[in-house]
Amino acid sequence: MFRLIPLKGSIENLENFFCGGVKAGLKEQDYDVGFIYSKKICSVAAIFTENRFKAAPLIDFERRGVTKSNFLLVNSKNANALTGEEGIEDIQTIYRALHKKFEHIHEPIMSSTGVIGVRLPLEKIERAIDGIDLSKRNSLSFARAIMTTDSYPKMVAFEVITDNGSFKIAGVAKGAGMIDPSMATMLAFIVTDASIEDKEMKPLLKECAKTTFNAISVDGDRSTNDTVLLFSDKSSNVYEKEAFRFALERVMHELALMIVRDGEGATKVAAFDITGAKNDLEAQIAAKALSNSLLVKTALFGEDPNWGRIASTIGACGIECYPERLKISFEDVTVYDRGKILFDSQREKAAHNVMKRSEFTIKCDLGVGKGSFRAYGCDLGYDYVKINAEYRT
């Protein structure tokens, strides 16, 4: 038995953790370099993008084989991607500056997000390091520092009460554009004091990513920098696997939904609930095809219950399906039922009303097998085009 208590703020709820943002002048106004510091050395696990062109900080982490650390530095506005060995060397330069300034730092980790193919502005970042105050507990300024086209900071925290005591878990993320089924340009940093075993950290992260960060979609791209990092200082001395798994998935789920809600220009979020697929994989393919379809996304924006586009997208995604077995509903309004078109003017209006909500579920039962998957997607409106056509220049 366990229960979750939501906490205000995020990382500052954990006794040994400190965090904050500084202004390095990478952004015109806001915080752009953030840090997380732990008094105790933490066990660390990471999952990264599947993009073949991993950014320098990811390569650096993997080359060093980091498993223990107590310091994370994140910058926005520059991805340090496609920068080759020079990009890795820039990170070493930053680590040297960190060690010079702070003697307690053990195996620092760097993370970056922003434009691809431009060298890091080292002077600015080194000046930012001078401005870091390790006694700060300000996850809001940290969350703002890692934002790119995000319109609001994303953070969450829970205390988990179990029969054997309590532990805490907190997370901060950034997302917005380029979010895709495969966890694209998103960063998420999760800290906990649960005494999870080192060897369980990465498998649990992977397992929970499947239904959370890997189930969301803004525009179907996956970036060079996607990262989820989990730090545990184990100071609570409490660990119950089921409770921890539940809490970790909940933290990742909430952050993922914040990301998709904040998709560039998004005005609403749809859950695409596929059931009755041949297997879970085929359900996942269909759910992601729907959440990535431009025609479906623009129909969401127009609040148009255009179920034909939904059916057509399912038919096009290569999975086993038959018109005489397919069923499509907007929440509980069924518009197509195994070969029968139920979409009259009354149901059209009811489905349209469902789509007026900011969050709703589109259900598709394929009637083939027992596979299921739920993916989350946002609509695509004028602002998506505005943000992405004008992003860099």
Next chain:
Amino acid sequence: MFRLIPLKGSIENLENFFCGGVKAGLKEQDYDVGFIYSKKICSVAAIFTENRFKAAPLIDFERRGVTKSNFLLVNSKNANALTGEEGIEDIQTIYRALHKKFEHIHEPIMSSTGVIGVRLPLEKIERAIDGIDLSKRNSLSFARAIMTTDSYPKMVAFEVITDNGSFKIAGVAKGAGMIDPSMATMLAFIVTDASIEDKEMKPLLKECAKTTFNAISVDGDRSTNDTVLLFSDKSSNVYEKEAFRFALERVMHELALMIVRDGEGATKVAAFDITGAKNDLEAQIAAKALSNSLLVKTALFGEDPNWGRIASTIGACGIECYPERLKISFEDVTVYDRGKILFDSQREKAAHNVMKRSEFTIKCDLGVGKGSFRAYGCDLGYDYVKINAEYRT
């Protein structure tokens, strides 16, 4: 030896073929039902969508196993898709009306495009049949009748002069939204008097589709209705395989480019030229990933030479590639060369100038093998959203 002479108009250039559009009231103003009629019975070959939910006219064609025909009827505004057996029966009703009115009709073929999941308005179409004049030679009104969100009619015709005499080939197509690598909501009807052998027709159509209709992308969907039909009355008594293959590919290529230029809201077309891939299939995957990427499409719209998005998309598409072998150029302006970033302010300006053109090539050499593919894509701007959010309601 052979040469192609472009002809004005389209189908009317072929002696035995007649065509035109009528107004059935499916559209508010314009032609919405079109026909092609041949005095001689033609050999017919077709390729259809890969969507699992094929529309009724496609199922009807396949069930009947049509190989000879002299009449095609096309309606717009209604796809007759996801309409089950009733949709097929509606087509039979239309065929009966056709046979009743015209005694010369042999094995008529129907084709539809428009909204999915609504029964055909039979009365209107039957009234349209009454208005058909088989002596018309008006491919412009036919081309307009098959348009949906197309902003202009698409047609082409050539005379092909060979050492052994000449033949003609002409085509009409519709496209706009939903165009995808796999030939999505597009219809193309091609007629020729070349004496091509029946058994060669379908393989040639398939072969030519690969580099034409299957290489274009507007929004990555593939519809329930995609159709390419080839009619040959063989009246020229001339057939040279190489000349015919060349002319057929040219007709399909020109129609495909007209379709992508007229992508919903498109302002420009980019050719994505992949070379040096492990094999042609991997080149195709990369080229199509680029032509379908929302981030690339919005960068095209913004005339932003954001080569990082191009690299990231290639890295994400699952093919073999390495940053230290990749080369990216906008026409002849190379911005990234096997690990070296050449993108300074001068090249940025030069690449931006390339992107100001209405058509240009983005070249990516992967430096892995000898595979190559060229895909065509259009940009995505505000008007795409406008057209697709407001399409049905």
